[in-house]
Amino acid sequence: MSDRINSLKKALEKDPNNPLGLYGLAMEYYKQGDYENAIIYLKKYLALHDDEGAGYRTLAQCYVNLGDYENAIEAYERGIEKATKYNHPTMVAEFQQEIEQLKSML
Template sequence: MSSRIEALMKALEKDPNNPLGLYGLALEFYKEGRYEDAIVYLKKYLSVYDDQGAAYRTLAQAYINIGDIEQAIETYERGIEQARKYNHPTMVEEFRQEIERLKSLL
């Protein structure tokens, strides 16, 4: 386990719902290819923080990496809702294109 992961986990022991810690830990797991762990922490992050859309991209990619295309599509759809809410039209279009690409794989 990397020292960054250890440090983030230790910080989360003190404040388990710290959005920055949850997101940071999820990203570290993702970078290490530990997609199931990344999914756990991204979902927890999204349960405590109103993300503007970027976390949904990472979560969807983690689902793709474990082969769960349907869950990736659902995640991108939720990301579109958030991106619209925060007026990120480029992200909306990016997610829409990804959904179309993924649907062609089903």
């Protein structure tokens, strides 16, 4: 386990609902290819923070890397809702394209 993961976990012991800490830890797991743990912390982050879409992209990519295309599509769909809410049309288009590619793989 990396020093970065250890320090983020220690910080989260003091403040387990810190959105930045949860997101940071999820991203560290993602970078290491530990998609299961990345999903755990991304879900906690998304439950606490009104993400604008990027968190849903990473969540979807975790599912894609695990071969779970249905959950990936759901994450992208939720990301579209948020990206629309925060007026990120290019992100909406990107997520729609990803959904179409994933549906063709089902």
